[in-house]
Ligand code: HEC
């Protein structure tokens with residue numbers, strides 16, 4: 001019994017390690033998405049939200065987290081198609097699966113940082129840390145994840161600003 005437990009632990013930490021080294025940048029990028037969706041913050045990985053979240057967000061860009069992020073119809077369509085094609089359902093990979101598994105079937109979160117998956121992965125970050133001036137909010141991924149823009153969230157690339 002004890003032995004089985006040890007084996008389990010080793011297997012689980014092995015899985016976590018593999019996770020941390022999996023790049024989650026979209027397989028092929030899209031210039032319009034890169035430009036338009038990194039104007040106010042980094043372009044977040046499409047694989048960290050389900051299709052229904054992206055569709056809802058793209059239909060409401062006129063009031064996007066208190067800002068007007070609206071686009072012309074052609075750009076909005078191109079970006080929506082790109083986000084859907086690379087969403088958690090389509091991207092594959094362990095993290096995308098975990099994100100999906102953490103959501104109810106009709107839940108369409110508008111924040112990666114509010115998914116149960118995200119909250120669990122970040123449970124060691126205390127509330128005061130999120131509020132540090134150089135961080136500001138959990139949405140500021142690249143404040144701590146040095147490789148965020150390249151889709152690298154490996155634990156070796158985390159530096160939490162003081
Ligand atoms: C305050 C700094 C900070 C911010 C901001 C932050 N993270 Fe993290 N992140 C961490 C820490 C610390 C961990 C836990 C690392 C560990 O336990 O190995 C983590 C873990 C992760 C992991 C899991 C890595 C793995 O091994 O699978 C992912 C993915 C991730 N963060 C994505 C994000 C995304 C996406 C955002 C923005 C929406 C974000 N993080 C914002 C500090 C941060």
Ligand code: HEC
Pocket residue numbers: 036037038039040041044064065067068069079110111112113114137138139140
């Ligand atoms: C005019 C500025 C602006 C533009 C352009 C913009 N956003 Fe945002 N976005 C925001 C603000 C402000 C927030 C909230 C940030 C915070 O809480 O720190 C946000 C938050 C988000 C979040 C939630 C982050 C989290 O997990 O907490 C996602 C996802 C997002 N934006 C996607 C997009 C996409 C996709 C596009 C391109 C179609 C886009 N944004 C373009 C201003 C913008």
